[in-house]
Amino acid sequence: MTILAAGLAAVTLAVLAARLWWPFDLLTHFRLQYLAAALALLLLAMAAGARPAAVLLVVVLAVHGWAVRDLWLPRGDPPLAADAxxxxxxxxxxxxxxxxxxxxxxxxxxxxxxxxxxxxxxxxxxxxxxxxxxxxxxxxxxxxxxxxxxxxxxxxxxxxxxxxxxxxxxxxxxxxxxxxxxxxxxxxxxxxxxxxxxxxxxxxxxxxxxxxxxxxxxxxxxxxxxxxxxxxxxxxxxxxxxxxxxxxxxxxxxxxxxxxxxxxxxxxxxxxxxxxxxxxxxxxxxxxxxxxxxxxxxxxxxxxxxxxxxxxxxx
The missing domain is CATH 3.60.10.10 (Endonuclease/exonuclease/phosphatase)
Structure with missing residues (x-):
């Protein structure tokens, strides 16, 4: 469990460093998949009592959750007249x-x-x-x-x-x-x-x-x-x-x-x-x-x- 959590954390660090190396940039496109994987692993870690892995996965969830927030948050469109x-x-x-x-x-x-x-x-x-x-x-x-x-x-x-x-x-x-x-x-x-x-x-x-x-x-x-x-x-x-x-x-x-x-x-x-x-x-x-x-x-x-x-x- 700890190895899987550490691997996902390493990928997350690579995503955050996407400007430094082009392979890291390729990893940026899978944010929602990372989020789903981190959530599934977190549930398993909590069930197994693997606290260090759980803490690491919470951090990973927060990073990718923040990145994908715009998918569901209310929009910021400009106000328009009724006849737009x-x-x-x-x-x-x-x-x-x-x-x-x-x-x-x-x-x-x-x-x-x-x-x-x-x-x-x-x-x-x-x-x-x-x-x-x-x-x-x-x-x-x-x-x-x-x-x-x-x-x-x-x-x-x-x-x-x-x-x-x-x-x-x-x-x-x-x-x-x-x-x-x-x-x-x-x-x-x-x-x-x-x-x-x-x-x-x-x-x-x-x-x-x-x-x-x-x-x-x-x-x-x-x-x-x-x-x-x-x-x-x-x-x-x-x-x-x-x-x-x-x-x-x-x-x-x-x-x-x-x-x-x-x-x-x-x-x-x-x-x-x-x-x-x-x-x-x-x-x-x-x-x-x-x-x-x-x-x-x-x-x-x-x-x-x-x-x-x-x-x-x-x-």
């Missing part, structure tokens, strides 16, 4: 090799979101599904979306005034940045998919961290409301993801709505939250949910938002 515009954002890493692209089309039709962010809809198999989805939305980006040529596709019911597609490099984040006119406001809507870290090679972890850092600095230079969605290839417990939130003034839409892990699909007990919707400015979140499966190794996510209308747009 409701809108839904749907984001999914659909997987280029997805054997069931029709499931993605069905999920979008079912949820009827106002903004759709699709990651990894690449290759010939996605041309027909994208065409079907494009028929539902008057606006789409990038210009090459119909050819399924980009890493991120954004479909929207709102007018897209500007778009910028950035390819992935080791230092620059792959993203599709658009400016939409929503409720009389210019709203920045970004779809992202940074590099996926490898478990035995730190180069991709370092590349992802640089990409997140550059994205945060870029968004910090853009004024006004923002919505950032996609597969971030990190949980928000990573210090590098936290740095992105701070730099760009972003808030996770999932905060306050419980546990919504998205990858891997199996085993479910190892699932962690890598897909996010982040918001900034006069935007409130009324609901956040994940799923259902769409043939990918990621679950999609959807956020119901309310955007404060521009003063000139109110009636």
């Amino acid at each position: 515009l409701p809108l839904t954002v749907f984001a999914a890493n659909v997987l280029a090799e997805n054997p069931r692209p029709e499931a993605v089309v069905a999920a979008v039709r079912d949820k009827r979101p106002d903004i759709v962010v699709l990651v990894d809809a690449r290759g010939a198999r996605w041309r027909e599904p994208l065409a079907r989805l494009g028929a539902l939305y008057p606006q789409a980006a990038p210009d090459t979306w119909a050819a399924a040529a980009g890493p991120v596709v954004i479909l929207s019911r709102f007018s897209i005034r500007h778009e910028r597609l950035a390819p992935r490099t080791a230092d620059r984040p792959p993203y599709l940045l658009t400016t939409m006119t929503i409720a009389g406001r210019a709203v920045t809507v970004v779809g992202v998919h940074p590099t996926s870290p490898e478990p035995f090679d730190g180069r991709d972890s370092h590349a992802r961290n640089r990409q997140l850092d550059r994205l945060g600095r870029h968004l910090a230079r853009i004024d006004g409301p923002a919505i950032v969605a996609g597969d971030f290839n990190t949980s928000l417990w990573s210090p590098h993801a936290r740095a992105l939130l701070r730099a760009a003034g972003l808030r996770p839409a999932a905060a306050g709505f419980g546990w919504h892990a998205t990858w891997p699909l199996r085993p479910a007990l190892a699932r962690v939250p890598l897909d996010h919707v982040l918001v900034r400015g006069p935007i409130a979140v009324t609901d956040f949910r994940s799923g259902p499966p769409v043939g990918s190794d990621h679950l999609p996510v959807a956020a119901d938002l309310r955007l404060e209308k521009a003063p000139a747009d109110r009636t």
Whole structure:
């Protein structure tokens, strides 16, 4: 019992030192699993009278419990006027090799979101599904979306005034940045998919961290409301993801709505939250949910938002 408690405590120390070494950062994504393991071991330690192990496990529980508190605590959204515009954002890493692209089309039709962010809809198999989805939305980006040529596709019911597609490099984040006119406001809507870290090679972890850092600095230079969605290839417990939130003034839409892990699909007990919707400015979140499966190794996510209308747009 003491050995197990000490092992879990050692992992917890590694998580707290995640900025020092990239393998430690990989451990940050399993906070809820550590919490569950510590609780189970604590009950066993108490039953066995193993007091030193129990004390150590209480400390571990406190550390991870504090880290995941935002999953269930009340939100801190700004107060909005009663006529704030409701809108839904749907984001999914659909997987280029997805054997069931029709499931993605069905999920979008079912949820009827106002903004759709699709990651990894690449290759010939996605041309027909994208065409079907494009028929539902008057606006789409990038210009090459119909050819399924980009890493991120954004479909929207709102007018897209500007778009910028950035390819992935080791230092620059792959993203599709658009400016939409929503409720009389210019709203920045970004779809992202940074590099996926490898478990035995730190180069991709370092590349992802640089990409997140550059994205945060870029968004910090853009004024006004923002919505950032996609597969971030990190949980928000990573210090590098936290740095992105701070730099760009972003808030996770999932905060306050419980546990919504998205990858891997199996085993479910190892699932962690890598897909996010982040918001900034006069935007409130009324609901956040994940799923259902769409043939990918990621679950999609959807956020119901309310955007404060521009003063000139109110009636």
